Amino acid sequence: MKTAAATLPPKPRSAGAQLIESWQWTASQIGKGLWLALNAPREISARPDHVPADRVVDFDFANMEGAETDVHAAWKRLHDGPSLFWTPRKGGHWVVTRAELIDMVLRDPETFSSTEVILPRGSKPLRLLPIEANPPDHQHYRALVMSWFTPKAVAAMKPGIQERTIEIIEAMLPNGRCEFVSEFAKRLPIAIFLQLVNLPMEDREKLLEWTETAVRSKNALHILSSFLKTNNYIEGWIRRRRAEPGNDLFSAIVNGRIQGRPLTHAEIQGMLTVILFGGLDTVAAMLAFMTKFLAENPGHRQQLIDRPELIPGAIDELMRRYGIVNLSRLVARDCVMDGVRLKKGDMIHIPNSLYGVDERRHVNPLDVDFTAPLKADRHASFGLGIHRCAGALLARMELAIFLEEWLKRIPDFSIAPGERARTATGQVNGVTYLPLVWKTARA
Ligand code: HEM
Structure with missing residues (x-):
């Protein structure tokens, strides 16, 4: 499960030196936070000279019209406009909308660097790793986490995930109703994450709250504050894991080495933040989009009940149709892209969710077909190129176990009468409210 690099003992450091490093890190974070707050970009940035006027669209991905009722339809409307445009929002940035261009950007890290993956540029106090590393450093950071997501390592987690999934479903089963997002979609991934990093289950609520704000808040200061709170929390655990390493991903990162040297505080923080923000909200969002679709489409639901072997393909098909990461x-x-000159230092936004619904790449892309043959280029929902999701196997397994166990126990469910699901946009598209009902044995 672990690489030799991850298991090497850390270079001995005195407790005093570690404490000083930790204080320095915390003080620098607060300083950066204040600086970022004071230098937040204006609401509307001026158009730079190299941006043609006919490529300007006033678009704010955190405030899209209609996103609260159907976030994917709101994104899809971008396909009515240019394949590449510039918006003055969030510090001013480009947006690519077509699969072909998304491919080009994600597969060319030399031209499109991962140094900054969150908008506005510089809006967070730390470097997210391995996402914000470029070659050649990227592979070293990635190797450290990948050993925890190999097929063997993920298979070893299966019984625990299955048990937790069944436990949550069976607890809500007799109620005949639930608000799926808060009662299931968020509870399962956080439980799995806490198990993976061996952190206390009681910290669940606050971690969920910080993650939600970090990936979906419209307010840059709130996002920043949730990053700082998370980093402060992680900080306390770094000290404990250094003193008492365990057999978990957190200990492997804290005590791991990259090219023979221990990781710095900033690197440890950056890696743990990605595992936390990357692994929680994404899985919760996918669980909720899948469930919303199945609640609204009994024919597709029945197909999975009759032919559970379709579940792995159905997961990919739903990830294609309801992509989440932006x-x-x-x-x-x-460089020149789509006939337009982009300049070094420009930011470019890549809505991965538009990749799978591009009619230039897929026939009838808004239709969902669980029997569609699996094709490698079907979606970019786990990313493309060197940063492709490290946790993809784990995520797929969580989603598959959920579908199998839920459909066995609650085969017939729908959105509560008179209610509507609510969705949201952000760095990750999500469902914020999903009221479900089903018949119980008592009914
Ligand atoms: C359905 C669930 C998930 C989705 C849709 C998803 C999506 C993504 C995407 C699109 C990227 C690439 C980001 C980029 O190119 O900038 C990524 C990277 C990553 N994801 Fe996931 N993810 C999911 C679940 C997870 C889980 C469960 C974990 C771990 C617990 C995880 C850990 C990571 C890590 C460490 C990276 C960085 C890889 C690198 O930079 O080399 N993800 N994910």
């Missing part, structure tokens, strides 16, 4: 890149060198 991250960015920094243009690292001048």
Whole structure:
């Protein structure tokens, strides 16, 4: 499960030196936080000279019209406009909308650097790793986490995930109703995450709250504050894991080495933040979009009940149709794309969720077909290129176990009469409210 690099003992450091490093890190974070707050970009940025006027669209991905009722339809409307445009929002940035261009950006880290993946540029106090590392450093950071997500390592987690999934479903089963997002979609991934990093289950609520704000808040200061709270929390655990390493991913990162040297505080913080923010909200969002679809489409639901072997393909098909991640890149060198000049230092937003619904790549992309043949280029929902999701196997397994166990126990469910599901946009598209009902044995 673990690489030799991850298991090497840390270089001995005195407790005093570690404490000083930790204080320095905390003080620098507060300083950076204040600086970022004072230098937050204006609401509307001026159009730079190299941006043609006919490529400007006033678009704010955190405030899209209609996103609260159907976030994917709101994104899809971008396909009515240019394949590449510039918006003055969030510090001013480009947006690519077509699969072909999303491919180009994600597969060319030399031109489109991962140094900054969150908009506005510089809005967070730490470097997210391995996402914000470029080659050649990227592979070293990635190797440290990948050993925890190999097929063997993920298979070893299966019984625990299955048990937790069944436990949560069976607890709500007799009620005949639930608000799926808060009662299931968020509870399962946080439980799995806490198990993976061996942190106390009681910390669940606050971690969920910080993650939600970090990935979906419209307010840059709130996002920043949730990053700082999370980092402060992680800080306390770094000290404990250094003193008493365990057999968990957190200990492997804290005590791991990259090219023979121990990781710095900033690197440890950056890696744990990605595992936390990357692993929680994404899985919760996918669980909720899948469930919303199945609640509204009894025919598709029945197909999975009759033919559970379709479940793995159905997960990919639903990930294609309801993609969730919308991250960015920094243009690292001048280039021309879609006939437009991009300049070094520009930011470019990549809504991965638009990739799978591009009719230039897929026939009838808004239709969902669980029997569609699996094709490698079907979606970019786990990303493309060197940063492709490290936790993809684990995520797929969580989603598959959920579908199998839920459909066995609650085969017939729908959105509560008179109610509507609510969705949201952000760095990750999500469902914020999903009231479900089903018949119980008592009914
Ligand atoms: C359905 C659930 C998930 C989705 C849709 C998803 C999506 C993504 C995407 C799109 C990226 C690439 C980001 C980029 O190119 O900038 C990514 C990277 C990553 N994801 Fe996930 N993710 C999911 C679940 C998870 C889980 C469960 C974990 C771990 C617990 C995880 C850990 C990571 C890590 C460590 C990276 C960085 C990989 C690198 O930079 O090399 N993800 N994920």
